[in-house]
Amino acid sequence: MKEQLEKIYADAAADIEKACTVKDLEDVKFKYLSRKGEFNEIKKGLKDLSVEDKKIVGALANDITQKLETSIKEKFQLFYEKELNEKLQKEKIDVTLPGQYIPRGHVHPLTSTTNEICSIFQSLGFSIVPDEFGPEVETEYYNFDMLNVPKDHPARDMQDTFYTNIAKNVVLRSQTSGSQIHAMEGKNPPIRIIAPGRVYRNENVNSRKNNFFHQIEGLYVDKNITFGDLKGVLNEFIRIYFGESRPTRFRSSFFPFTEPSAEVDVQCIMCGGKGCRTCSGTGWLEILGSGMVDPNVLRGVGIDPDVYSGFAFGMGVERLAMLKYAIDDIRLFFNNDVRFSQQFHK
Numbered sequence: 316m317k318e319q320l321e322k323i324y325a326d327a328a329a330d331i332e333k334a335c336t337v338k339d340l341e342d343v344k345f346k347y348l349s350r351k352g353e354f355n356e357i358k359k360g361l362k363d364l365s366v367e368d369k370k371i372v373g374a375l376a377n378d379i380t381q382k383l384e385t386s387i388k389e390k391f392q393l394f395y396e397k398e399l400n401e402k403l404q405k406e407k408i409d410v411t412l413p414g415q416y417i418p419r420g421h422v423h424p425l426t427s428t429t430n431e432i433c434s435i436f437q438s439l440g441f442s443i444v445p446d447e448f449g450p451e452v453e454t455e456y457y458n459f460d461m462l463n464v465p466k467d468h469p470a471r472d473m474q475d476t477f478y479t480n481i482a483k484n485v486v487l488r489s490q491t492s493g494s495q496i497h498a499m500e501g502k503n504p505p506i507r508i509i510a511p512g513r514v515y516r517n518e519n520v521n522s523r524k525n526n527f528f529h530q531i532e533g534l535y536v537d538k539n540i541t542f543g544d545l546k547g548v549l550n551e552f553i554r555i556y557f558g559e560s561r562p563t564r565f566r567s568s569f570f571p572f573t574e575p576s577a578e579v580d581v582q583c584i585m586c587g588g589k590g591c592r593t594c595s596g597t598g599w600l601e602i603l604g605s606g607m608v609d610p611n612v613l614r615g616v617g618i619d620p621d622v623y624s625g626f627a628f629g630m631g632v633e634r635l636a637m638l639k640y641a642i643d644d645i646r647l648f649f650n651n652d653v654r655f656s657q658q659f660h661k
Contacts, residue, residue, distance in 0.1 A: 323347065324379045331386050337394050344387050348380065424659040425529060425648055428636040429511050432531055435555050436509045439548060441533060444510045448497035451513055455484040457493040462572040463611045477515050487515035491532040492572060495627060498534065499616040504623050505537035522644040529632035536608065536618065536625030542575070545605055545626035549579055557639065562588065564599060573606025573627055584638055600638060603630035
């Protein structure tokens with residue numbers, strides 16, 4: 316048996332020496348050292364030897380096994396280092412080469428404008444209405460009725476409003492003012508909120524108008540609120556948004572849900588009030604509508620207009636972005652032209 320072990324060891328050592336790949340080594344290891352390998356077959360015969368022979372043959376078998384395992388492990392290491400060096404040679408990196416530029420995405424100018432406007436009003440004490448108060452698919456009740464819009468008002472006509480097939484009186488909201496009604500229902504003043512969101516109107520698309528755009532509405536209801544409070548808040552917003560104080564004017568206007576109502580103009584950014592094509596020679600640019608909340612609106616949501624008063628305002632995000640960045644076509648915001656959007660990357 317001793318001679319058999321020594322012969323097997325010699326054969327195994329020769330096979331290890333001839334191995335050229337990791338697979339060859341694995342085959343050698345399986346042939347000689349696995350449970351079905353030749354050494355284990357020999358060891359099964361130890362039970363038939365005397366006690367003295369068991370000690371001698373057993374010790375020899377263990378010694379040979381350890382030597383083979385060591386030889387295979389060393390050969391494995393040589394193969395590993397060789398393969399690693401070859402891989403490093405093929406995949407080596409020249410650290411002196413300049414890095415590869417990977418362009419990153421940026422916030423859309425309408426999103427950044429909305430965030431900026433909301434941030435300004437939040438600094439003035441307003442909070443953003445929850446999402447559930449601003450559904451884009453709305454009923455006429457919230458989009459018109461509760462805002463004091465008469466049944467025969469032109470805004471209700473199919474020419475201005477998108478009606479849906481969901482139900483007879485369900486529309487795509489034409490203004491975010493409905494969020495104010497949701498916010499006031501069942502609430503006690505003071506209420507000071509802003510409502511940003513998308514709105515839809517059946518408009519002919521041109522450089523100034525789109526049938527889909529963004530609005531931000533504001534509402535403040537409390538005791539002793541006056542038109543002077545409205546002017547103060549809006550003038551402060553204009554100062555912060557445009558980065559400096561700009562001359563403003565409040566022109567008398569009409570909105571069904573405010574009385575009195577006013578449109579707010581700022582001095583033309585393009586010509587400084589001298590008159591140009593952008594401002595049609597007037598020297599002024601309209602930026603938003605506003606007014607004191609009509610008593611009928613307050614009464615409709617359960618707020619006593621004899622105790623409380625309030626003001627509301629609404630502005631188009633696209634228009635404010637166009638004025639601030641001197642953009643002359645609203646369609647540029649929606650055309651997905653990278654050349655346009657890249658101008659706003661910081």
